[in-house]
Amino acid sequence: MNHGPVLDWRTEDGERLGALLWEFGPGWRMISSAVLGGGIGPREWVLNAQVVAGYSRMDPAEHLAGLGPAAGAGVGMMTAAKVERYTLAADGGVRALATVGLRVPTWAAAPEGAKDPELAPIRSDGAIVPGTINIVVAVPVPMTDAALVNAVMTVTEAKTQALAEVGFPGTGTASDAVCVAVPIGSDAGEPGEPFGGPRSTWGARVARAVHAAVRRGAEEWTGGR
Secondary structure (H helix, E strand, O other), rough: OOOOOOOEEEEOOOOOEEEEEEEOOOOOOEEEOOOOOEEEEEEEEEEEEOOOOOOOOHHHHHHHHHHOOOOOOOEEEEEOHHHHHOOEEEEEEEEEEEEEEOOOOOOOOOOOOOHHHHHOOEEOOOEHHHHHHHEEEEEEOOOOOOHHHHHHHHHHHHHHHHHOOOOOOOOOOOOOOEEEEEOOOOOOOOEEEOOOOOHHHHHHHHHHHHHHHHHHHHHHHHHHO
């Protein structure tokens, strides 16, 4: 597995945009909410690509696929936040990466039909504005499907805890994405860790790593504004 993300640059729509590529290689499976490679399955890399603030392409998955490696299936996320400002944290073998953009705070449970332009990361014309929190977590042990789902819950809870601690008025943003990567189990049929909640051994490590990465990114964002 690559030791961590690699930052690269491209020029698109007249802007210099960064992209973080974390190459895991064969032997990994991932759970993700990302537009490219979402769901659960074998994946070899994760791409977190910056796009322009007025992004309005209708083929984001194809766009991301073209930016990622040609070989192997992968996960692709996008954000209008500057990905070079990513934060990393580790705990007990778990590694977490976060890119934090907080322009558009969102409460998960908002009244139906509530109209507030500050709560809309995607404008009526389809354009994305900077306000996405993307999180990638690498766990060094196999996990069952149920534990992976539980780990996504833990990631989200730890993210929201960090945001609350810095005074961010929301549970996240409406365009947040997450990816958790674990090694594929051995041929012996060992199912993997059965739990990913915040009080399980590995879930607790996931929570602490994500909390540290998101809090640092949130502090940097709010401290500069």
